[in-house]
Amino acid sequence: MIISWNWLKQYVALDMSRETLEDRLTMSGLNHEESEQKADDWAIDLEVTNNRPDCLGHLGVAREVAALFDQEVKLPKAEPKASGPPVEKLAAVEIKAKDLCSRYTARVIQGVKVGPSPDWLVDRLATVGLNSVNNIVDITNYVMLECGQPLHAFDLDQLADNKIIVRRPLKDEKLEAINHNVYDLTSEMCIIADGKQATGIGGVMGGIQSEVTDVTVNLLIESAEFDPVSIRQTVLDLGLPSDASYRFERGVDSQGIDWASRRCCELILEIAGGTLASGVIDVGEQPKEAEPITLRFPQIERILGIPVPAGEVERILSTLGISIRESNEEELVAVPPSFRNDLTREADLIEEVARIYGYDKIPEDVIVPMAPSSQTRIDRVLEVVRSVLTGNGFDEVLTHSAVTEKQNESFSPWSEEAPIQTLQTVIQGTNSLRRSLVPSLLLTRQKNEAVSNPRIELFEIAHVYLPQGKELPLEPIMISCCSGEDFFLMKGTIETLLDALQISKPFSVKQEKHTLLDDEKSVGLYLGETRFGVLGETSRAGGKQYKLSKTATIAEIQLDPLLVEANLQPLVTSLSIYPPSSRDFNFVVEEAVQWSALKQCIEENAGPLLETLHFQEIYRSKQLDEGKKSMLLTVQFRSSEGTLTGEQVDQASEQLVTACQKQLGATLRG
C-alpha cells in the first residue's frame, strides 16, 4: 500500500520526521518497504499484512499514526446535500445471490459533468501510482484509497430498467469488461446485472456497457460488500486482479460502506456538479456490532513475559478505536471497531497491546529452563551413512522429488503401482512423485557429463513415495548412489557401509532384472531374508535412455532396515593372544558355482578355528577343463586357547576341502 505523505496529513498531524514515522510504523506492524519523492510529495510504500485490510486506505494508516503518536484523526464529514427526488424513484437494487453479496448500497446523482479532474486530485492519485481517467472514476478511486472501501460508478442511463440485480451468471453468459476483454462467466461468480444482462463482475471489474464516459450525465454509485472467497476464486479463474478485488478478498469495513458512498457523492457534487437523489438504496444485511471480548490482565504477562500496567492497556486499546465497556482490577471487556474484523479473541487484544507498547520492551535474556535432547536414531545412523559415503568420494546432491512420468516408469524397484501425481505441474513437465531416486541421479549424472566434469560420484538421501492403493502412500527414506565405477566397487561401498553400522545380519545378493540395468549385473540386496536394496550397472539401452556417455552403476537402499539392524553401541569380545595360521586354497569349480556357495560351504565346514575367509581372485584358462574356473581364496585359522599346531590346521583344511568336493564338486588345483 502506497501512502502519500501530503494526503495522510489531511487526517492526522505529522509533526515527526518522515524517517521517524516510517520506523514507528515498521515496528508496530506496517513494514516500511521504501519511499520515493514525487514532486512535492513522498510516496511511502508500506507492507500491509492480510489481517489488516483497514490499513489499505489512508484513514486506516492515519488511525495507526494517531495511536502511535497520541494524536486525533480528523475524519471527513461525508454529508452530501441531497436535493433530488427519492432514490427509489430512479433506481432499484435486488440481491439474488445473498451468499456472494451480503450488502449492496446505491445512491444516484443526476446531471453531473464528466471531465478532467482538478489538479489536487490528479496529484494525489499520481503520488500513489494511479493515472487519472476522468473526474468520476478518479473520485471513486480516491475514496477507495482514502477509506479502503472500493466503489463503482455506473452510467445510470445504460442500466436497463434502471435496475441492479446481483446474481450468479446465466448459462454461457459473457461480459465485456472495461479493459475491453470478453470474459466467460461461470456459476460461482457474482455478477452485477441490469434488467437485461451482466454489466459488471461484482467487486472485480465493471462492464464496458455501463462505464462512465464523457457523455454520462446520471450516475449510480455502488458501495457494497462481496464474499471474499468467491472474489478470490473469480480473480484466479479470470486472471483479473484489481485494487477493488484485493480489498474485498481481505474484507471491508461493514460500517464504512455507507460512509464511503456518502463521501464519494460529496466529492462528485463538489467536483462534477449534479444533484444527489435523496436517500439510499441499502439492501442485504445490516452491519452488526462486534462481539465483546474479555481481556484478563494477568494473561498479558503470561504470554508476553512482561507486565503492562492496566491503565496503559486501556489507553492503547482506546487509541486503536477499541471501546472499553467495563473494566476492573482483573479484566476488561472491549468491543473492537467495525474496521477491525481481525480482533475477535483475547489473544488478538494481547497482540494489539504488545505491538503498540513495543516489542523492544520484551527482554532477550530471561532464564530458559534446560531440557535434555538426544539425537534421534535416524540422525545417528544417517551420520554414519554420510561419513561413509563422503569418505568414499561420493558427493551429496539434492534433486526435486517430482519427475516426469516417463522417468518414473523407467525404474521402480519398490512398487508396481502407478505413481502419485500432483494436480499441477511442478517444474519442467514433472508432476509424478518419484518411487525411486535413481532416475533423478542418472539425470544429474548426465548433466554433469554434459559440462565435462571428470569425476561424478553422487548420492542422495530422500523420501520416495510408494502408492498403497487407497491407503496413504508409504514414504520410506532411500539412500541412493550413482557411480562411474564398476559393480564391485559399488557393492564394496555398501559392504563398507554395513560394516560401519556394525550390522551382523548376513548380507547377500540375488540376481534380478530391471529396466535400465544390465541383466547379469543387476541384483537385489538382502540382509537376512529382507530385500533392502538394489544394485546394478546400467544396460546399453538404459544408458542411452539417460544419454550417458558410459556405463553407470547405481545402488539404492532403504534406510529402515539399517535403522533396525545398526548396532550403534557394539560390545567388544576379547582378542586371542595366539598367532593365526593361513592357508591358500585354489578350488576348481563349474562356472555355475558362485562364490556365495563356496563361501557358505567353507564357513559351515571349516570348524570353530575358522577366523576369516578372503576371496583372492578368479582365474579362467585353457588349462582348465571347459566350463570350469578356479577360485583362489585364503582362509585364516586361529584359536583363543593356544597356538595352532600343524595337525589342527591340516585337519580343518581337510574338512573344508572334503565338504567343497562333496557339495560343490570342487577340486583343489595343484
Added chain:
Amino acid sequence: MSEALDQYINDLQTLAEDAKKAFESAKQKEDLEAHRVEFMGAKNGHLKRLQKGIGKVEKDEKRAAGQKFNEVKQAVEQSFQTAQDRLANLSASEQVGPRFDPTLPGTKRPIGRNHPLTQTVEELKRTMARLGFEVAHGPEIEDEWHNFDALNIPASHPARHPDENFYLANLTQKGHPLLWRSQTSTVQIRVMEKRTPPVRIISLGRVYRPDKPDATHFPMFHQIEGLMVDRGVTMAHLKTTLRLFATSLLGEDVHIRFRPSFFPFTEPSVEVDMSWQGGWLEMGGAGMVDPNVLKAVGYDPDEVSGFAFGLGVERICMRRHNVEDIRSFFENDVRFLHQF
C-alpha cells in the same frame, strides 16, 4: 707376528683403501648404495667376509686381528659416511640420475561432500540441540487437517488455494484431499497430538509450493521450525531462545528484534531480525502458538502456552556462502558442490 696375521692385516688395509676409492668414485646414490652392499653388506659384504677371517688367525693373535678389524671397519664406515655426505650436499646441477621428487602431487583418496543445504541443516540442528530441542520427523504427504485446519488456517484462507499448493491427483483420505506439505509445521501438530507438554522440538525437511523458479524461488525448499510448549512459556523465552540460537550459530553476541507480523498459527506473530554488521538482518517468522492451534491438538490454552519460529534453510545457506541463485542448489553441478 705370524704370516697369517700379516696377511690378514694386509687384506684389511687393501679393503679399506678399495672401499675408500669406490665410495669416493660414486657419482649418485644408487652407485654408493651398490658399493655399500659390496663392502658393508650384512650377508656377503667384504667386511663380513674378513670378519669371518679372524677365525683363521692364531689364537694368541686374535686380539690384535680383532683390533685391526675394528679400526678398518670404522675407517670404511667413515669413508662411506663422507661419501654419503658429499652426495647429499651436491647442488642440484651436480646431481645425476633419477631423483626423488617430493613436490609431485600426493595421491589423494577421493573425498565427497555433504550438500551445502545439508551442512546448513546439520549445523542448525546441532545448535538447537544444544538448547534442548529434539528433532522430529513427519510425512511429506499430508492431509488438510495437519497442513491447514489444525494450524488455524480456515478453509477460506488464500494459502489453501489449489494454485498455492501441490494437491495430489486421485488420492484422498476419507474423501478429503491430500497434498504435498507446504510447511513443516505439520510435524509440530503431529508431535503435539501424540505427546503432552512439555514439548521442545524442531521439525525440518522438504516442503513444496508451486513457486515459479527464479533466483530466490524454487518449487521445493527446506524449512526448519522450532516449537516449545509448556506451562509459563512467554515471548521473552522466545526472544531469549532466538538470541542464544543466533549467538551460538554466529559465535558472537547477537541481539534480536521483533517486528509485528501476521501468521494464522501464531498470535502475537512477529518477524525476527538479528543484529548483523551494524544493521538488522531478517531471520524468519515467529510468535506465540495461537490458542486455536493448542486447542486443535487437545491442549488447554489457559494451562500451557508456547512459542514457534520458522527459518528458511536456503536463505541462511545462501547468505552464509554467498550463493546468489537458489537454483544452483538443485542443479548439483559437482564443481558447485565441491566448493563447500
